[in-house]
Amino acid sequence: MLRQIDFEASDAVQTALASVGRTEDLRFSPDNRLLAIAGYGRRRCLILRIEIKRGPDGARITIPNFIELASESMGEVHGIDFIDDRTFVVANRDGLVVVFGLPPEEPAGQSREIVPLRRIKGGRRCKLRSPGSVTVSHDSWGRVSLLVCNNYTHVVTRHVASRWLGYRTIRNRPLLKHGLDIPDGVALxxxxxxxxxxxxxxxxxxxxxxxxxxxxxTEPAGVLQHANYPHGLRFTADDQHILVADAGSPMLHVYDRGTGWDGYHAPRSIAVLDDATFLRGRANPEEGGPKGLDIDRSNSIVAVTCEEKILSFFSLQSIIGRSTSQPQYDLTRP
Structure with a gap:
């Protein structure tokens, strides 16, 4: 199993992590000062204040404080991403995609009820249904594109929102469908x-x-194979690798671009959960493994989450350099 990077956290932070329940996606803020965790089980978001310092002995991670956010517009929070350092978007699998602003004060161990800046339903011909993961890209003229995995209608939709109009969408359309069956994670x-x-x-x-x-x-140009139940995924900063969290195994898979992303790719894989933790969460063959995955904005730290291990950190270089050619875990038994 890959060696974790230990992190320092107060008792209050540890309690908040222990009580967040089932998690799904997680995401670093653009300034790398916050880490947001989608609290699917308790219908809220946990925002951690995070400090990453690098020294001769490697990274030192400290989580000095947190804020727990709830809202009538938060349901089964599955996906999460930041629009900017103070604005984030959540995808509620039992509801809509919602844009929120962070409270103005610094995280200080409190729980807050917040109201949305905008609820996004989609358009007349492009309704949101069972939205799961979401990722944000920035367009011109103050516009942002939200790419949303609609889990149970098997389609990724694109919603262009205008900052100047309070994130009202000005364009909604289906983007991807061919080859997808329960799209569960998306990355650009x-x-x-x-x-x-x-x-x-x-x-x-x-x-x-x-x-x-x-x-x-549109048919896919490439396929990343041999992931049991892929979930969170991210490109490395140089776009030479894609990391994939496998909810159906204790593994994290690394795919190399090689000469391009076209065609079929097999992974190099490494365990990020020990057997006892994995089996404790294995209620069925689709569960137990890591779900949320993100790479910090310095492209050096990988954060992983799942219900049985709410938060783990790893060195990106150790993942890329030490992964093996194939998963070694027996996945034939539930």
């Missing part, structure tokens, strides 16, 4: 040329090339 490459989508039902990750003609009938 940093060069803007690729979209990666976890496909739970087909047990792989589909890679689509960005183009003006991209649409629901």
């Amino acid at each position: 490459s940093h060069d803007g040329e690729w979209i990666a989508v976890s496909s739970h039902g087909t047990r792989d990750v589909k890679i689509y090339r960005m183009s003006a003609s991209l649409g629901p009938d």
Whole structure:
């Protein structure tokens, strides 16, 4: 099993982590000062104040405080991403996609009820249904695009929202559908040329090339194979690797770009959960493993979450350098 990076946290932070319940996605803020965790089980978001310092002996991570956010517009919070340092968006699998602003004060161990800046329903021909993961990209003229995995309608939709109109959407359309069966995670490459989508039902990750003609009938250009039930995923900053959390195993998979993302790719894999932790959460073959995954904005720290191990940190370099050619865990038994 990969060695974790230990983190320092107050008793209050440890209590908040222990009580958050079932988690799904997690995300670092653009300034790298906050880490947001989707609290699916308790219908709230946990925002951690995080400090990452680097020294000759490696990274030192401290979590001095937190704020727990709840809202009538938060349900089964599955996906989460930041629009900017003070604005974030959540995807409620039992509801809508909602944009929130963070409270003005610094996290100080409190719980707060907040109201949304905007509820996003989609358009007349592009309704949101069972939204799961969400990722944000920035367009021109103060617009942001929200790419949303609609889990049980098997489609990724794109919603263009205007900051100047209070994040009202001005365009909603289906974006990806071909080859997807319960899209469960979505990520954009940093060069803007690729979209990666976890496909739970087909047990792989589909890679689509960005183009003006991209649409629901577009076939994937590449496929990342041999992930049992892929969930959270991220491109590394140089777009040479994709990391995939596997909810159906204790593994994190690393896929190398090689000469390009076209075609089929097999992973190098490494365990990020010990057997006892994994088996404790294995209520069925689709559960027990890591779900949320993110890489911090310095491209050096990987954060992972799941219900049985709410938060773990790893060195990105240790993952890329030490992963093995294939998973070694027996996945034939529930």
